[in-house]
Amino acid sequence: MKPGQRPGQEAIAAKGRFAAFKWLILRRAVQAAVLGLFLLGPLAGLWLVKGNLASSLTLDILPLTDPYVLVQTLVTGHLPETAAVLGAVIVALFYVLVGGRAYCAWVCPVNPVTDAAHWLRDRLGLKGGMQFRRGTRYWVLAMTLVVAALTGTVAWELANPVSMVFRGLVFGMGFAWAVLAAVFLFDLFVSRRGWCGHLCPVGAFYGLLGAVSLLRVSARRRADCNDCMDCYAVCPEPQVINPALKGADQGASPVILSAQCTNCGRCIDVCSKDVFTFAARPDRREDSKTGAARDSSLRDAA
């Protein structure tokens, strides 16, 4: 990106407006669709899905349970019934397949809010603020489980903005909007990408699920990279890009392996050179549109 230019301008110029926002649009559509499915019942009387993200029943047959909330009840000493366990296994397997933090990018109701906070923060040119280490979320995750064990209560659910906001939308809001506003203001004024990127234990939990996940983003055409830095600017977890995008010389895989990647696909959108693509974890193929690529198969052999 040129100085003074917003990220993504080159991609819009090269690919057109739709292609430069394809995954973002798709992602917002999926977020809306998930919420819509849950709202069909209370608003239209069409009960395809009942419950909320903590646990739901689809078409009166398919149980889905948030594995994180189930782990919390387990550490309080409660042995859950089969329906919840089965539901949690199904959800866990799904996210092992599509990338744990795909939950954050594609389902979580807080994501559009923190994305908006980040967008506004950039637009207002706000700098500085608190900085947490990216690993802080794992501390928070551990803390929620310790508190659950000590109090015998699913304690995190008293404060969890994710479940509170979704439950609020489906069952009635109460003061849950205040929690959402707090997260928004925190991300806007206090800490850049603070909540989702550094603190949220739900994201930490799903990230751990995604440590072995199959679907990943691959910098397959990293040879074509023109160092415009747009992907770093839009990525909610920019630290995950470097090893894959710039690791060719160390023989690193072009696949983004970090569990912190949310599979949001925004890097695919904003790259005018189409460096990124979704790929399976073991798929280390590389190619190039411009022919600038070194022959990766030769290099791998060497």
Add this chain to the structure above:
Amino acid sequence: MTTERAKKTARSRRQFLADTAKAACGVGVFGLVLGLAARQAQSLPPVALRPPGAGAEADFLGACIRCGLCVRDCPYPTLRLSNLGEDVAVGTPYFVAREYPCEMCDDIPCVAACPTGALDPKLTNIDNARMGLAVLVDEETCLNFLGLRCDVCYRVCPVIDKAITLERSGNQRTHKHAMFIPTVHSEHCTGCGKCERSCVLDKAAIRVFPVALAKGQLGAHYRLGWKEKEREGHELVPGIIDLPDRLPQMPGAGLGNPGGKP
């Protein structure tokens, strides 16, 4: 060279320890606040009743994942999820008897819907539910206590003549009428709240409270002589000492005026 590296290692170790301490302390404070909030949330207000099969409040808060499936399958407007800002732990299901009581469905759909067993699936007969216990809290305003035949709480009770009975006694005001006193029996009361809901007063004289709040308990060493006698078929201590009968009292005598002297 080695000292250089050793220095570097020492520095990074110091950095690591400092970072770890920072994260641990910061998150620890957060955890403390959360833990205190969790303890606070365990105090359920007495008007909030849990769905059938919920068990003790502390256990329920560890087992309920706040999914709302019980609320969805409740065919009446009884159950709801607590919103943030209410006194009940946020996201958990409850009902307020005076607003809408439990209708005691035979198939107990709320229990069937619960995915975690926070509502105990072993509860298959709704008459065994113990959501709370009805207590006639105000004898001063209860119409039956005033000598009228209101009887509404007795009539609406789904376990009529077992959970609530009308006990006859004399009317000490008129000295010629009977009083029919609504009397709750804890071994049958499910705590559904219909009595509280239908009490005709502006504010109910009979109310349903969580069992722990409503029920007394005898000391474990207590033996009720008449029950022991019934069980054994004879007195446990034969020829028990008979205390001397009191003499007739002087007119006007009482605890405040022994002997009845003016």
